[in-house]
Amino acid sequence: MKKFAVLGYGTVGSGVVELFYKNRSKIEEKAGSPMELGYILDLREFPDSPYAEKFTKTIDTILADDEVKVVAECMGGVEPAFTYLMQCLSHGISVATSNKELIAKKGAELLAEAKAHSCNCFFEASVGGAIPIIRPLHRCLAANEISEIYGILNGTTNYILNKMLTDGMTFEDALAKAQKHGYAEREPSADVDGHDACRKICILSSLAFGKHVYPESVYTKGIREITLEDAADADALDGAVKLIAFVKKLGDGRILPAVMPMFVPHENMISRVDGVFNCIEVCGDAIDRAYFCGRGAGKLPTASAVMADIIEEIKHHKTVFSQDWVDAGTQNFIAGIDELVCGMFIRFAEAQNAAACCEKLTGYLKAENLADFSEDCVSAVDHAALITCPMTKAQRDQLLAKLAEDGLNIAHWMPVMDA
């Protein structure tokens, strides 16, 4: 009999408890051992819960029980989760967490503590909800040099952008609808301003490249400025506006992580991932590219990922899976957003003569003598949105200045995802 405990009885925590009792025999078979839910830690009272006798208000109860092998943390926020998990790890108790904020901010410390005490700190649920991505990235793609990762890592913003396109809703209306359906919080900043996606790309970047990438090092821009016209014109150009979290490895070995709305061409599967689904594309030197898609949030989908961690930690209690990274201190291995080379999706304020507009732009690009310039580098529709070939920031600035000089008012531009 091996015991585990759950910290936090909110959506995810109660999902873990529900899933354990629902599929208990299968879970125990996979874990290779009978299992018992020992404790649920929550400061609130749940007198009517069928598990009422399992509730505790203090971590000490859990730490004092030698039979507890694994603790699942589903509280959210950095404290007191961080303190609790450090205590668990120092007692040799493995931990599984769905808390992306915690891992993005304190991952290196937690992982080092786990290693020091020969136990594990798993966090499969922290990115992509139900989608298996942490193990696949760390273990299944272990023989690859990872070059790029792109993802829709926030279902709320994807739902909003989708509603804007398909139902012609404004950002505000789509947000209100997402809030009504429970997909968005009353205070939606973590989602719509990109912070949630930022934490997740921090985790994937740290895992893929071995050094802790902190959220404050990552350029992050949300979707508040995206308009109906952006969505419609992107569609007309055979693509979609998506909030993309990405990280690229640069030629000099540094990495460039960022979160921002991007134009994603329909050739890429990511452009067609709709609603609350998440999708992650991983590029490596042996695999070329692989995609992982599924529900990025929700009670049971997230619980599924937490439970998978618990099962492995119960089954391989003495095996240390070094799914980790180090705190490299300074973040000088991270390039700033100005170093991003990308194509531009440009939408003009007024409808333009497509052919004339294209000709002008082609003229500028030729004058700039862009290395990978070709006649195909500009496509346009007559509603006056177009896509350029990839350029450096200096080139983009110059191009935008020239267009302005020429009286072509730009309503909005955003980078093109080139994967």
Next chain:
Amino acid sequence: MKKFAVLGYGTVGSGVVELFYKNRSKIEEKAGSPMELGYILDLREFPDSPYAEKFTKTIDTILADDEVKVVAECMGGVEPAFTYLMQCLSHGISVATSNKELIAKKGAELLAEAKAHSCNCFFEASVGGAIPIIRPLHRCLAANEISEIYGILNGTTNYILNKMLTDGMTFEDALAKAQKHGYAEREPSADVDGHDACRKICILSSLAFGKHVYPESVYTKGIREITLEDAADADALDGAVKLIAFVKKLGDGRILPAVMPMFVPHENMISRVDGVFNCIEVCGDAIDRAYFCGRGAGKLPTASAVMADIIEEIKHHKTVFSQDWVDAGTQNFIAGIDELVCGMFIRFAEAQNAAACCEKLTGYLKAENLADFSEDCVSAVDHAALITCPMTKAQRDQLLAKLAEDGLNIAHWMPVMDA
């Protein structure tokens, strides 16, 4: 220093060797130990290879070296691969194989032998090439009751079907092009008749449901009968014809695995997976559904999966990962294809008046009093292809008979993938 050996120096085997030397430092870091390629077994001569001194023609050389911890089998075929791997396992050497025919036919025996000798038999590369699917299915989704798996598991047939649709090629021309590009063998039966996909769905079914599913128990139909018209009419009905390998769990606990061309609606991501890519959809009670896509074949993509197995076996040499199933002997837990409930994509031999045709069909379906009948259950285009609601075989037979009675000649029908 931990040694591994490679059996078979064809496309995949040479890819494993290439990838090891290409990314050696990263691979050793992940494996937590210096590694050495000890031997390459191949009956052919490779005098000009930079690894010429590593070649051996007998497995005994490898078995006699106590430093060999892992053997990667990339020979293909059942024998002598099976005999060699059983010998390795009985010596406590873990094995990693890309050989789907071997695992589909002899998996239960190999896995039992691995368990008996406290080592591992991994086969990540046997399904989906570069795509991480075996570990994700077994470990990351361990807390789920799996209900269905659907996949494009053969890139060659997907390439052919794609060419038929996009370039208007006949099956024969598309096959010839695939052969020219090296995507199809000179003797293409394993691909086009569905045997390759059948082996792969056997492996996924065995893993998901715990009992060995043998290829001869699986209804298998290839793509030889698919015509240009099928591809075009499917497209007109917002879907695509794909060779789908699937397994469903039935209400009585039995499973129904099969391989056949199906109409896949565009709402499902699988319909848009083109070229030589593979895509696997896994449905479970907690996750709802997750998708895994990537290159299903090729030298380095497949080598990536084999190398991931090698790394884990080197790193966790004494840890037994029970990624296994049992030989249940009789296959009476497997339902036959006649038990498949599915909608039909029906294409008539001559163009039809869509409205009249729909009305007739609706009449029949109403008379049949189908449980889930609704006015929406029939969609049609005037080129005379339509889609029905899900039906049992008896209902399908009756419907087809009625249509024939009525003088409506059916050119072709195929099941609709309803995931």
